[in-house]
Amino acid sequence: MSNKLSSMLAAVLLVLVFFVLVLLNNQLMGGFRADLTEDRVYSLSAGSKQILKELDEPVHLYFFYSDKASKGMTSLRNYANRVESLLEEYSSLAGDKLVLHKIDPEPFSEAEDQASQFGLTAATIGAAGDSVYLGLAARNAYDDERTIAFFDPQKESSLEYELSKLLYQLSDPQPVNVTLVTDLAVQGGQNPMTGRFDPPWTSFTQLQQLYDVETLGSDAAGLPADTNVLVLVHPQNLSESMLYSIDQYVLNGGKALVFLDPHHESDPMAAMGGANGSELSQLLSAWGAEFSNQQVVLDAAAGLEIRTQTGTTRHLGFLGLDQGRLDEGDVITRDLDMLNGASFGYFTRQENTPTDWQPLLYSSESAAVIDSSSYAMIRDVSQLSADFEQASRYTLAVRLSGEARSAFESVPEGTEKGEHQLQTEALNVILVGDTDFLTDRFWVSQSNFFGQTIYTPFANNGDFLTNAVENLSGSDALISIRSRGTFSRPFEVVEKLTVKAEQSFREQEKRLQQQLEETERQLAQLQEQGGQSGALVLSQQQQQMLDDFMQQKVDIRKALREVRHQLDKDIEQLGTILKFINIALAPIVLVLLLGGLFRLFRAFAGRSL
The missing domain is CATH 3.40.30.10 (Glutaredoxin)
Structure with missing residues:
Protein backbone atom coordinates (compact mmCIF):
# COMPACT_ATOMS: atom_id res chain seq x y z
CA MET A 1 0.00 0.00 0.00
CA SER A 2 2.81 2.36 0.89
CA ASN A 3 4.59 1.59 -2.42
CA LYS A 4 1.41 2.42 -4.37
CA LEU A 5 1.00 5.65 -2.43
CA SER A 6 4.63 6.54 -3.07
CA SER A 7 4.18 5.94 -6.83
CA MET A 8 1.08 8.13 -6.96
CA LEU A 9 2.82 10.85 -4.99
CA ALA A 10 5.84 10.71 -7.30
CA ALA A 11 3.57 10.99 -10.37
CA VAL A 12 1.76 13.99 -8.87
CA LEU A 13 5.08 15.63 -8.04
CA LEU A 14 6.30 15.06 -11.61
CA VAL A 15 3.18 16.74 -13.02
CA LEU A 16 3.59 19.67 -10.62
CA VAL A 17 7.26 20.06 -11.50
CA PHE A 18 6.37 20.02 -15.20
CA PHE A 19 3.77 22.79 -14.88
CA VAL A 20 6.06 24.87 -12.63
CA LEU A 21 8.88 24.62 -15.16
CA VAL A 22 6.54 25.61 -18.02
CA LEU A 23 5.29 28.58 -16.01
CA LEU A 24 8.80 29.71 -15.16
CA ASN A 25 9.84 29.32 -18.80
CA ASN A 26 6.96 31.49 -20.04
CA GLN A 27 7.46 34.18 -17.40
CA LEU A 28 11.23 34.36 -17.10
CA MET A 29 12.52 33.08 -20.43
CA GLY A 30 9.82 34.22 -22.87
CA GLY A 31 12.30 36.46 -24.68
CA PHE A 32 15.07 33.86 -24.81
CA ARG A 33 15.58 32.03 -28.09
CA ALA A 34 18.17 29.54 -29.21
CA ASP A 35 18.92 29.29 -32.94
CA LEU A 36 20.45 25.86 -33.53
CA THR A 37 20.42 26.03 -37.36
CA GLU A 38 23.80 25.72 -39.09
CA ASP A 39 23.65 29.16 -40.77
CA ARG A 40 21.67 30.80 -37.92
CA VAL A 41 18.86 31.69 -40.34
CA TYR A 42 16.49 32.60 -37.50
CA SER A 43 18.90 35.04 -35.86
CA LEU A 44 19.65 38.65 -36.77
CA SER A 45 23.14 39.89 -37.48
CA ALA A 46 24.78 42.65 -35.46
CA GLY A 47 24.07 45.12 -38.28
CA ASP A 172 16.54 57.81 -42.27
CA PRO A 173 14.47 59.01 -45.24
CA GLN A 174 16.93 61.72 -46.32
CA PRO A 175 17.85 61.73 -50.04
CA VAL A 176 21.17 60.20 -51.06
CA ASN A 177 23.64 62.56 -52.74
CA VAL A 178 26.00 60.82 -55.16
CA THR A 179 29.04 62.70 -56.44
CA LEU A 180 30.37 61.38 -59.76
CA VAL A 181 33.93 62.41 -60.64
CA THR A 182 34.97 61.56 -64.20
CA ASP A 183 36.10 63.04 -67.52
CA LEU A 184 34.40 60.29 -69.55
CA ALA A 185 31.35 61.19 -71.63
CA VAL A 186 28.87 59.45 -69.31
CA GLN A 187 26.28 62.16 -70.10
CA GLY A 188 26.62 61.57 -73.83
CA GLY A 189 27.89 64.08 -76.38
CA GLN A 190 29.34 64.38 -79.86
CA ASN A 191 31.52 61.52 -80.99
CA PRO A 192 34.76 62.97 -82.42
CA MET A 193 35.17 60.03 -84.80
CA THR A 194 31.66 59.95 -86.32
CA GLY A 195 30.37 63.45 -85.60
CA ARG A 196 27.12 61.99 -84.24
CA PHE A 197 25.77 62.56 -80.75
CA ASP A 198 26.06 59.54 -78.46
CA PRO A 199 23.33 59.05 -75.81
CA PRO A 200 24.08 59.07 -72.07
CA TRP A 201 25.29 55.81 -70.58
CA THR A 202 22.29 53.78 -69.43
CA SER A 203 24.04 52.74 -66.20
CA PHE A 204 24.25 56.35 -65.02
CA THR A 205 20.82 57.25 -66.38
CA GLN A 206 19.38 54.58 -64.08
CA LEU A 207 21.48 55.92 -61.21
CA GLN A 208 20.07 59.42 -61.71
CA GLN A 209 16.55 58.00 -61.47
CA LEU A 210 17.29 56.69 -57.97
CA TYR A 211 19.64 59.28 -56.45
CA ASP A 212 20.66 62.93 -56.64
CA VAL A 213 23.78 62.74 -58.83
CA GLU A 214 26.23 65.64 -59.22
CA THR A 215 28.91 65.21 -61.89
CA LEU A 216 32.37 66.80 -61.55
CA GLY A 217 35.42 66.75 -63.80
CA SER A 218 38.97 65.95 -62.80
CA ASP A 219 39.71 69.69 -62.68
CA ALA A 220 37.42 70.20 -59.67
CA ALA A 221 39.15 71.38 -56.51
CA GLY A 222 37.33 69.08 -54.11
CA LEU A 223 34.18 67.12 -53.23
CA PRO A 224 30.89 68.74 -52.17
CA ALA A 225 30.32 68.71 -48.42
CA ASP A 226 26.99 66.87 -48.74
CA THR A 227 28.45 63.86 -50.60
CA ASN A 228 26.99 60.59 -49.32
CA VAL A 229 28.61 58.28 -51.89
CA LEU A 230 31.56 59.05 -54.15
CA VAL A 231 31.68 57.33 -57.57
CA LEU A 232 35.08 57.80 -59.17
CA VAL A 233 35.39 56.62 -62.80
CA HIS A 234 38.74 56.40 -64.64
CA PRO A 235 40.65 59.01 -62.60
CA GLN A 236 43.46 60.71 -64.50
CA ASN A 237 45.42 63.88 -63.72
CA LEU A 238 43.47 64.64 -60.55
CA SER A 239 44.71 67.78 -58.84
CA GLU A 240 46.45 67.45 -55.49
CA SER A 241 43.59 69.28 -53.81
CA MET A 242 41.06 66.78 -55.25
CA LEU A 243 43.21 63.81 -54.16
CA TYR A 244 43.43 65.29 -50.68
CA SER A 245 39.66 65.90 -50.62
CA ILE A 246 38.99 62.26 -51.55
CA ASP A 247 41.54 61.08 -48.99
CA GLN A 248 39.94 63.04 -46.16
CA TYR A 249 36.40 62.19 -47.27
CA VAL A 250 37.13 58.46 -47.02
CA LEU A 251 39.00 58.76 -43.71
CA ASN A 252 36.09 60.67 -42.19
CA GLY A 253 33.64 57.84 -42.87
CA GLY A 254 32.78 58.53 -46.52
CA LYS A 255 31.98 55.66 -48.88
CA ALA A 256 33.58 55.37 -52.32
CA LEU A 257 33.03 53.25 -55.43
CA VAL A 258 36.07 53.48 -57.71
CA PHE A 259 36.28 52.21 -61.31
CA LEU A 260 39.85 51.94 -62.63
CA ASP A 261 41.13 50.68 -65.97
CA PRO A 262 44.49 49.87 -67.58
CA HIS A 263 42.91 50.74 -70.94
CA HIS A 264 39.51 52.40 -71.46
CA GLU A 265 38.95 51.09 -74.98
CA SER A 266 35.40 52.47 -75.24
CA ASP A 267 37.00 55.90 -75.73
CA PRO A 268 36.55 56.78 -79.45
CA MET A 269 40.17 57.99 -79.55
CA ALA A 270 41.60 54.92 -77.79
CA ALA A 271 42.50 53.17 -81.05
CA MET A 272 44.72 56.08 -82.02
CA GLY A 273 46.26 57.05 -78.69
CA GLY A 274 47.26 53.65 -77.30
CA ALA A 275 46.71 52.62 -73.67
CA ASN A 276 45.15 55.20 -71.35
CA GLY A 277 45.31 53.73 -67.87
CA SER A 278 43.78 55.18 -64.71
CA GLU A 279 46.02 56.69 -62.06
CA LEU A 280 45.23 56.59 -58.33
CA SER A 281 48.29 54.82 -56.91
CA GLN A 282 48.88 57.38 -54.14
CA LEU A 283 45.50 56.76 -52.51
CA LEU A 284 45.45 53.00 -53.23
CA SER A 285 48.78 52.56 -51.47
CA ALA A 286 47.39 54.27 -48.36
CA TRP A 287 44.37 51.93 -48.51
CA GLY A 288 46.55 48.81 -48.65
CA ALA A 289 45.94 47.93 -52.31
CA GLU A 290 47.79 48.04 -55.60
CA PHE A 291 46.34 48.23 -59.12
CA SER A 292 48.17 47.14 -62.24
CA ASN A 293 47.32 49.96 -64.66
CA GLN A 294 49.81 48.72 -67.25
CA GLN A 295 48.63 45.11 -67.55
CA VAL A 296 45.39 43.70 -68.97
CA VAL A 297 43.92 40.38 -67.79
CA LEU A 298 43.27 37.77 -70.49
CA ASP A 299 41.04 34.80 -69.66
CA ALA A 300 40.73 31.72 -71.85
CA ALA A 301 37.71 30.43 -69.92
CA ALA A 302 35.77 33.71 -69.54
CA GLY A 303 36.54 35.25 -72.96
CA LEU A 304 33.46 36.39 -74.90
CA GLU A 305 32.61 35.46 -78.47
CA ILE A 306 32.66 38.48 -80.82
CA ARG A 307 32.02 38.97 -84.51
CA THR A 308 34.89 39.95 -86.75
CA GLN A 309 35.27 40.40 -90.50
CA THR A 310 36.34 36.77 -90.80
CA GLY A 311 33.59 35.33 -88.60
CA THR A 312 33.11 34.64 -84.89
CA THR A 313 36.07 34.37 -82.56
CA ARG A 314 36.78 34.39 -78.84
CA HIS A 315 38.21 37.64 -77.47
CA LEU A 316 40.35 36.84 -74.41
CA GLY A 317 40.30 40.49 -73.32
CA PHE A 318 36.48 40.74 -73.33
CA LEU A 319 35.42 38.84 -70.22
CA GLY A 320 32.04 37.42 -69.24
CA LEU A 321 32.02 36.72 -65.49
CA ASP A 322 29.32 34.23 -64.48
CA GLN A 323 28.15 33.32 -60.97
CA GLY A 324 31.17 31.10 -60.38
CA ARG A 325 33.41 34.18 -60.59
CA LEU A 326 31.29 36.42 -58.34
CA ASP A 327 31.46 36.47 -54.54
CA GLU A 328 28.34 34.68 -53.28
CA GLY A 329 28.78 36.08 -49.77
CA ASP A 330 28.32 39.76 -50.64
CA VAL A 331 24.90 41.31 -51.15
CA ILE A 332 26.17 43.31 -54.14
CA THR A 333 26.99 40.26 -56.25
CA ARG A 334 24.88 37.53 -54.62
CA ASP A 335 21.91 37.60 -57.04
CA LEU A 336 23.76 38.58 -60.23
CA ASP A 337 24.13 36.14 -63.12
CA MET A 338 26.58 37.71 -65.57
CA LEU A 339 28.92 40.72 -65.72
CA ASN A 340 30.68 41.70 -68.95
CA GLY A 341 33.68 43.96 -69.38
CA ALA A 342 36.84 44.59 -71.39
CA SER A 343 40.55 44.97 -70.64
CA PHE A 344 40.24 44.38 -66.90
CA GLY A 345 43.09 45.27 -64.62
CA TYR A 346 43.73 43.36 -61.40
CA PHE A 347 44.29 44.22 -57.73
CA THR A 348 46.82 42.88 -55.27
CA ARG A 349 46.96 43.30 -51.52
CA GLN A 350 49.95 45.00 -49.96
CA GLU A 351 51.89 42.98 -47.42
CA ASN A 352 51.38 43.66 -43.72
CA THR A 353 48.38 45.92 -44.32
CA PRO A 354 45.66 46.02 -41.63
CA THR A 355 42.93 46.72 -44.18
CA ASP A 356 40.30 43.99 -44.58
CA TRP A 357 40.31 42.55 -48.10
CA GLN A 358 37.20 40.96 -49.65
CA PRO A 359 37.42 40.09 -53.38
CA LEU A 360 34.13 40.50 -55.28
CA LEU A 361 35.05 39.51 -58.86
CA TYR A 362 37.61 36.97 -60.04
CA SER A 363 39.05 35.74 -63.29
CA SER A 364 39.16 31.99 -63.86
CA GLU A 365 42.23 29.87 -63.20
CA SER A 366 42.96 30.01 -66.95
CA ALA A 367 44.05 33.66 -66.93
CA ALA A 368 47.18 35.59 -67.86
CA VAL A 369 48.24 39.21 -68.29
CA ILE A 370 49.53 41.25 -71.21
CA ASP A 371 51.11 44.69 -71.35
CA SER A 372 48.36 47.27 -71.85
CA SER A 373 50.29 49.15 -74.55
CA SER A 374 50.73 45.96 -76.58
CA TYR A 375 47.08 45.06 -76.02
CA ALA A 376 45.90 48.47 -77.25
CA MET A 377 47.80 48.08 -80.53
CA ILE A 378 46.48 44.60 -81.40
CA ARG A 379 44.00 44.58 -84.29
CA ASP A 380 43.64 40.83 -84.85
CA VAL A 381 42.17 39.44 -81.59
CA SER A 382 43.12 35.88 -82.58
CA GLN A 383 46.70 36.92 -81.82
CA LEU A 384 45.74 37.08 -78.13
CA SER A 385 45.02 33.33 -78.19
CA ALA A 386 48.21 32.55 -80.09
CA ASP A 387 50.43 34.31 -77.56
CA PHE A 388 48.44 33.22 -74.49
CA GLU A 389 50.25 31.50 -71.61
CA GLN A 390 48.10 30.54 -68.62
CA ALA A 391 49.22 31.98 -65.27
CA SER A 392 46.74 32.08 -62.38
CA ARG A 393 43.52 33.63 -61.05
CA TYR A 394 43.32 37.42 -60.57
CA THR A 395 41.16 39.67 -58.38
CA LEU A 396 39.15 42.01 -60.63
CA ALA A 397 37.13 43.83 -57.96
CA VAL A 398 37.52 44.08 -54.20
CA ARG A 399 35.88 45.62 -51.15
CA LEU A 400 38.23 47.32 -48.69
CA SER A 401 37.22 47.97 -45.09
CA GLY A 402 38.66 48.48 -41.65
CA GLU A 403 41.89 50.31 -40.89
CA ALA A 404 43.63 52.68 -43.30
CA ARG A 405 45.96 55.66 -43.12
CA SER A 406 46.09 58.99 -44.93
CA ALA A 407 48.10 59.37 -48.12
CA PHE A 408 49.15 62.85 -46.91
CA GLU A 409 51.36 63.56 -43.93
CA SER A 410 50.04 67.13 -43.78
CA VAL A 411 47.63 69.47 -45.54
CA PRO A 412 48.99 70.29 -49.04
CA GLU A 413 49.84 73.89 -49.81
CA GLY A 414 47.06 75.84 -51.45
CA THR A 415 44.41 73.60 -49.89
CA GLU A 416 41.86 74.95 -47.47
CA LYS A 417 43.09 74.41 -43.95
CA GLY A 418 41.03 72.20 -41.68
CA GLU A 419 41.28 69.25 -39.33
CA HIS A 420 43.67 66.76 -40.87
CA GLN A 421 42.56 63.14 -40.39
CA LEU A 422 45.56 60.78 -40.27
CA GLN A 423 43.84 57.38 -40.11
CA THR A 424 40.53 55.58 -39.81
CA GLU A 425 39.19 52.25 -38.61
CA ALA A 426 36.06 52.47 -40.79
CA LEU A 427 37.33 52.46 -44.37
CA ASN A 428 34.57 51.63 -46.88
CA VAL A 429 35.75 51.47 -50.48
CA ILE A 430 34.88 49.23 -53.44
CA LEU A 431 37.42 48.99 -56.27
CA VAL A 432 36.58 47.67 -59.76
CA GLY A 433 39.27 47.04 -62.37
CA ASP A 434 37.35 48.12 -65.48
CA THR A 435 35.45 51.16 -66.79
CA ASP A 436 34.22 49.73 -70.13
CA PHE A 437 32.08 47.64 -67.77
CA LEU A 438 29.77 50.68 -67.43
CA THR A 439 29.25 51.39 -71.14
CA ASP A 440 26.10 50.23 -72.92
CA ARG A 441 27.67 47.84 -75.42
CA PHE A 442 28.69 45.36 -72.73
CA TRP A 443 25.38 44.94 -70.96
CA VAL A 444 22.39 46.52 -72.75
CA SER A 445 20.92 46.40 -76.26
CA GLN A 446 18.78 49.07 -77.93
CA SER A 447 15.69 48.64 -80.05
CA ASN A 448 13.10 51.00 -81.51
CA PHE A 449 9.50 50.53 -80.49
CA PHE A 450 7.12 52.92 -82.29
CA GLY A 451 9.69 55.71 -82.19
CA GLN A 452 10.75 55.04 -78.58
CA THR A 453 14.16 53.61 -77.73
CA ILE A 454 13.90 50.51 -75.55
CA TYR A 455 16.93 49.31 -73.58
CA THR A 456 17.06 45.58 -72.84
CA PRO A 457 19.81 44.30 -70.51
CA PHE A 458 21.60 41.06 -71.39
CA ALA A 459 24.02 41.28 -68.42
CA ASN A 460 23.87 42.64 -64.85
CA ASN A 461 26.40 45.48 -65.09
CA GLY A 462 23.79 48.13 -64.30
CA ASP A 463 22.52 46.07 -61.37
CA PHE A 464 26.05 45.87 -59.98
CA LEU A 465 26.42 49.68 -60.07
CA THR A 466 23.01 50.21 -58.47
CA ASN A 467 23.59 47.54 -55.82
CA ALA A 468 26.98 48.96 -54.93
CA VAL A 469 25.74 52.54 -54.54
CA GLU A 470 22.67 51.36 -52.64
CA ASN A 471 24.81 49.30 -50.30
CA LEU A 472 27.32 52.09 -49.71
CA SER A 473 24.58 54.69 -49.18
CA GLY A 474 23.33 52.76 -46.16
CA SER A 475 24.72 52.97 -42.67
CA ASP A 476 27.76 51.00 -41.59
CA ALA A 477 25.35 48.60 -39.89
CA LEU A 478 23.52 47.97 -43.19
CA ILE A 479 26.77 47.56 -45.12
CA SER A 480 27.96 44.94 -42.64
CA ILE A 481 25.00 42.64 -43.35
CA ARG A 482 26.00 39.85 -45.69
CA SER A 483 23.95 37.22 -47.46
CA ARG A 484 22.73 34.55 -45.09
CA GLY A 485 22.17 30.82 -45.46
CA THR A 486 18.95 29.32 -46.74
CA PHE A 487 16.22 27.73 -44.68
CA SER A 488 15.54 24.81 -47.01
CA ARG A 489 18.09 22.02 -46.73
CA PRO A 490 18.64 19.62 -49.63
CA PHE A 491 18.18 15.87 -49.28
CA GLU A 492 21.81 15.17 -50.17
CA VAL A 493 21.53 11.36 -50.07
CA VAL A 494 18.43 11.45 -52.28
CA GLU A 495 20.17 13.82 -54.69
CA LYS A 496 23.16 11.48 -54.94
CA LEU A 497 20.86 8.54 -55.64
CA THR A 498 19.07 10.55 -58.30
CA VAL A 499 22.29 11.66 -59.98
CA LYS A 500 23.64 8.11 -60.00
CA ALA A 501 20.47 6.73 -61.54
CA GLU A 502 20.24 9.58 -64.03
CA GLN A 503 23.78 8.87 -65.23
CA SER A 504 22.91 5.24 -65.84
CA PHE A 505 19.64 6.26 -67.47
CA ARG A 506 21.34 8.74 -69.81
CA GLU A 507 24.04 6.26 -70.83
CA GLN A 508 21.47 3.67 -71.87
CA GLU A 509 19.32 6.34 -73.50
CA LYS A 510 22.33 7.51 -75.54
CA ARG A 511 23.03 3.93 -76.63
CA LEU A 512 19.42 3.49 -77.72
CA GLN A 513 19.54 6.75 -79.67
CA GLN A 514 22.71 5.65 -81.48
CA GLN A 515 21.05 2.35 -82.43
CA LEU A 516 17.97 4.18 -83.69
CA GLU A 517 20.14 6.41 -85.88
CA GLU A 518 22.00 3.39 -87.23
CA THR A 519 18.70 1.64 -88.08
CA GLU A 520 17.36 4.74 -89.82
CA ARG A 521 20.54 4.83 -91.89
CA GLN A 522 20.18 1.16 -92.84
CA LEU A 523 16.49 1.58 -93.69
CA ALA A 524 17.41 4.54 -95.92
CA GLN A 525 19.93 2.37 -97.73
CA LEU A 526 17.32 -0.37 -98.20
CA GLN A 527 14.88 2.18 -99.61
CA GLU A 528 17.48 3.36 -102.13
CA GLN A 529 17.94 -0.26 -103.22
CA GLY A 530 14.22 -0.46 -103.91
CA GLY A 531 14.71 1.55 -107.07
CA GLN A 532 12.15 3.81 -108.67
CA SER A 533 9.26 1.43 -108.00
CA GLY A 534 8.91 2.84 -104.51
CA ALA A 535 8.32 -0.62 -103.08
CA LEU A 536 10.57 -1.74 -100.32
CA VAL A 537 11.23 -5.50 -100.37
CA LEU A 538 13.32 -6.81 -97.51
CA SER A 539 15.31 -10.00 -97.76
CA GLN A 540 14.91 -12.67 -95.10
CA GLN A 541 18.25 -11.65 -93.59
CA GLN A 542 17.30 -7.97 -93.55
CA GLN A 543 13.89 -8.76 -92.03
CA GLN A 544 15.56 -10.83 -89.30
CA MET A 545 17.96 -7.96 -88.57
CA LEU A 546 15.05 -5.54 -88.23
CA ASP A 547 13.12 -7.93 -85.96
CA ASP A 548 16.22 -8.40 -83.79
CA PHE A 549 16.59 -4.64 -83.41
CA MET A 550 12.92 -4.17 -82.47
CA GLN A 551 13.29 -6.83 -79.78
CA GLN A 552 16.51 -5.18 -78.60
CA LYS A 553 14.72 -1.83 -78.41
CA VAL A 554 11.99 -3.39 -76.27
CA ASP A 555 14.64 -4.89 -73.97
CA ILE A 556 16.46 -1.57 -73.58
CA ARG A 557 13.22 0.26 -72.82
CA LYS A 558 12.50 -2.37 -70.20
CA ALA A 559 15.96 -1.78 -68.74
CA LEU A 560 15.29 1.96 -68.67
CA ARG A 561 12.08 1.37 -66.73
CA GLU A 562 14.01 -0.89 -64.35
CA VAL A 563 16.58 1.85 -63.71
CA ARG A 564 13.80 4.33 -62.91
CA HIS A 565 12.02 1.75 -60.74
CA GLN A 566 15.23 1.00 -58.83
CA LEU A 567 15.75 4.73 -58.24
CA ASP A 568 12.24 5.09 -56.82
CA LYS A 569 12.75 1.92 -54.77
CA ASP A 570 15.99 3.24 -53.20
CA ILE A 571 14.36 6.57 -52.37
CA GLU A 572 11.29 4.86 -50.90
CA GLN A 573 13.53 2.62 -48.78
CA LEU A 574 15.39 5.67 -47.48
CA GLY A 575 12.07 7.37 -46.74
CA THR A 576 10.87 4.30 -44.83
CA ILE A 577 14.00 4.36 -42.67
CA LEU A 578 13.58 8.08 -41.94
CA LYS A 579 9.89 7.57 -41.06
CA PHE A 580 10.79 4.75 -38.68
CA ILE A 581 13.39 6.95 -36.96
CA ASN A 582 11.04 9.93 -36.66
CA ILE A 583 7.81 8.12 -35.85
CA ALA A 584 8.90 5.09 -33.84
CA LEU A 585 12.55 5.12 -32.77
CA ALA A 586 12.71 8.72 -31.48
CA PRO A 587 9.55 8.37 -29.30
CA ILE A 588 10.77 5.02 -27.97
CA VAL A 589 14.11 6.54 -26.95
CA LEU A 590 12.28 9.49 -25.36
CA VAL A 591 9.97 7.17 -23.39
CA LEU A 592 12.94 5.14 -22.16
CA LEU A 593 14.71 8.32 -21.03
CA LEU A 594 11.61 9.54 -19.22
CA GLY A 595 11.17 6.10 -17.66
CA GLY A 596 14.73 6.18 -16.39
CA LEU A 597 14.23 9.68 -14.96
CA PHE A 598 10.98 8.52 -13.30
CA ARG A 599 12.76 5.58 -11.66
CA LEU A 600 15.51 7.87 -10.38
CA PHE A 601 12.96 10.34 -9.02
CA ARG A 602 10.95 7.50 -7.47
CA ALA A 603 14.02 6.10 -5.78
CA PHE A 604 14.90 9.55 -4.48
CA ALA A 605 11.34 10.10 -3.18
CA GLY A 606 11.37 6.66 -1.51
CA ARG A 607 14.55 7.44 0.38
CA SER A 608 13.12 10.80 1.46
CA LEU A 609 10.02 9.12 2.88
Missing part, protein backbone atom coordinates in the same frame (compact mmCIF):
# COMPACT_ATOMS: atom_id res chain seq x y z
CA SER A 48 20.32 44.47 -38.18
CA LYS A 49 20.26 44.81 -34.40
CA GLN A 50 22.03 48.15 -34.68
CA ILE A 51 19.44 49.42 -37.18
CA LEU A 52 16.62 48.38 -34.83
CA LYS A 53 18.36 50.10 -31.95
CA GLU A 54 18.53 53.37 -33.92
CA LEU A 55 14.80 53.50 -34.70
CA ASP A 56 13.48 56.80 -33.30
CA GLU A 57 9.80 56.49 -34.17
CA PRO A 58 7.50 53.46 -34.36
CA VAL A 59 7.38 51.66 -37.70
CA HIS A 60 4.32 49.59 -38.68
CA LEU A 61 4.91 46.45 -40.74
CA TYR A 62 2.00 44.98 -42.71
CA PHE A 63 2.77 41.39 -43.67
CA PHE A 64 0.35 40.23 -46.38
CA TYR A 65 0.25 36.48 -46.78
CA SER A 66 -2.53 34.49 -48.49
CA ASP A 67 -2.68 31.69 -45.94
CA LYS A 68 -5.95 30.13 -47.11
CA ALA A 69 -5.29 30.54 -50.83
CA SER A 70 -1.86 28.90 -50.56
CA LYS A 71 -3.02 25.62 -49.04
CA GLY A 72 -1.33 22.73 -50.79
CA MET A 73 1.64 24.88 -51.87
CA THR A 74 4.11 23.34 -49.46
CA SER A 75 7.26 25.05 -50.68
CA LEU A 76 5.71 28.52 -50.68
CA ARG A 77 4.10 28.00 -47.27
CA ASN A 78 7.43 26.90 -45.78
CA TYR A 79 9.10 30.03 -47.08
CA ALA A 80 6.22 32.20 -45.84
CA ASN A 81 6.71 30.72 -42.37
CA ARG A 82 10.41 31.51 -42.65
CA VAL A 83 9.64 35.17 -43.50
CA GLU A 84 7.07 35.42 -40.72
CA SER A 85 9.48 33.98 -38.16
CA LEU A 86 12.15 36.49 -39.15
CA LEU A 87 9.68 39.38 -38.93
CA GLU A 88 8.68 38.21 -35.46
CA GLU A 89 12.36 38.22 -34.49
CA TYR A 90 12.65 41.82 -35.69
CA SER A 91 9.51 42.78 -33.75
CA SER A 92 10.68 41.00 -30.60
CA LEU A 93 14.04 42.79 -30.56
CA ALA A 94 12.63 46.22 -31.45
CA GLY A 95 9.87 46.19 -28.83
CA ASP A 96 7.28 48.93 -29.26
CA LYS A 97 9.38 50.58 -32.02
CA LEU A 98 8.21 47.94 -34.49
CA VAL A 99 4.56 46.89 -34.78
CA LEU A 100 3.85 43.79 -36.87
CA HIS A 101 0.43 43.31 -38.49
CA LYS A 102 -0.32 39.92 -40.11
CA ILE A 103 -2.98 40.10 -42.81
CA ASP A 104 -4.55 37.39 -44.98
CA PRO A 105 -5.83 39.24 -48.10
CA GLU A 106 -8.71 36.97 -49.09
CA PRO A 107 -10.23 37.57 -52.55
CA PHE A 108 -12.63 40.54 -52.81
CA SER A 109 -11.89 41.64 -49.24
CA GLU A 110 -10.83 45.00 -47.84
CA ALA A 111 -7.48 43.44 -47.00
CA GLU A 112 -6.92 42.66 -50.68
CA ASP A 113 -7.78 46.26 -51.58
CA GLN A 114 -5.30 47.42 -48.95
CA ALA A 115 -2.57 45.22 -50.46
CA SER A 116 -3.30 46.69 -53.89
CA GLN A 117 -3.12 50.23 -52.49
CA PHE A 118 0.33 49.49 -51.11
CA GLY A 119 1.35 48.26 -54.57
CA LEU A 120 2.02 44.67 -53.59
CA THR A 121 2.18 42.02 -56.31
CA ALA A 122 -0.19 39.05 -56.37
CA ALA A 123 1.35 35.94 -57.93
CA THR A 124 -0.97 33.75 -60.00
CA ILE A 125 -0.20 30.21 -58.88
CA GLY A 126 -1.87 26.89 -59.49
CA ALA A 127 -4.22 25.51 -62.13
CA ALA A 128 -7.14 27.53 -60.77
CA GLY A 129 -5.20 30.77 -61.20
CA ASP A 130 -5.54 31.85 -57.56
CA SER A 131 -3.88 35.13 -56.59
CA VAL A 132 -1.41 34.66 -53.75
CA TYR A 133 0.12 37.54 -51.83
CA LEU A 134 3.43 37.25 -49.99
CA GLY A 135 4.68 40.78 -49.51
CA LEU A 136 5.41 43.47 -46.97
CA ALA A 137 4.43 47.12 -46.62
CA ALA A 138 5.98 49.40 -44.03
CA ARG A 139 5.05 52.88 -42.85
CA ASN A 140 6.78 55.18 -40.39
CA ALA A 141 5.41 57.98 -38.21
CA TYR A 142 5.87 60.49 -41.07
CA ASP A 143 3.73 58.37 -43.46
CA ASP A 144 6.76 57.43 -45.55
CA GLU A 145 6.19 54.02 -47.11
CA ARG A 146 8.40 51.24 -48.39
CA THR A 147 7.31 47.88 -49.79
CA ILE A 148 8.62 44.48 -50.79
CA ALA A 149 6.14 43.56 -53.51
CA PHE A 150 6.71 39.81 -53.26
CA PHE A 151 9.18 37.70 -51.29
CA ASP A 152 10.97 35.64 -53.92
CA PRO A 153 12.07 32.27 -52.44
CA GLN A 154 15.03 32.25 -54.84
CA LYS A 155 16.41 35.34 -53.06
CA GLU A 156 16.15 33.88 -49.58
CA SER A 157 19.84 34.48 -48.89
CA SER A 158 19.23 38.25 -49.18
CA LEU A 159 16.07 38.24 -47.05
CA GLU A 160 17.59 39.81 -43.92
CA TYR A 161 19.40 42.46 -45.97
CA GLU A 162 16.19 43.48 -47.78
CA LEU A 163 14.23 43.74 -44.51
CA SER A 164 16.98 45.70 -42.75
CA LYS A 165 17.39 48.00 -45.75
CA LEU A 166 13.65 48.74 -45.71
CA LEU A 167 13.78 49.64 -42.01
CA TYR A 168 16.87 51.78 -42.51
CA GLN A 169 15.20 53.72 -45.32
CA LEU A 170 12.23 54.44 -43.08
CA SER A 171 14.41 55.47 -40.16
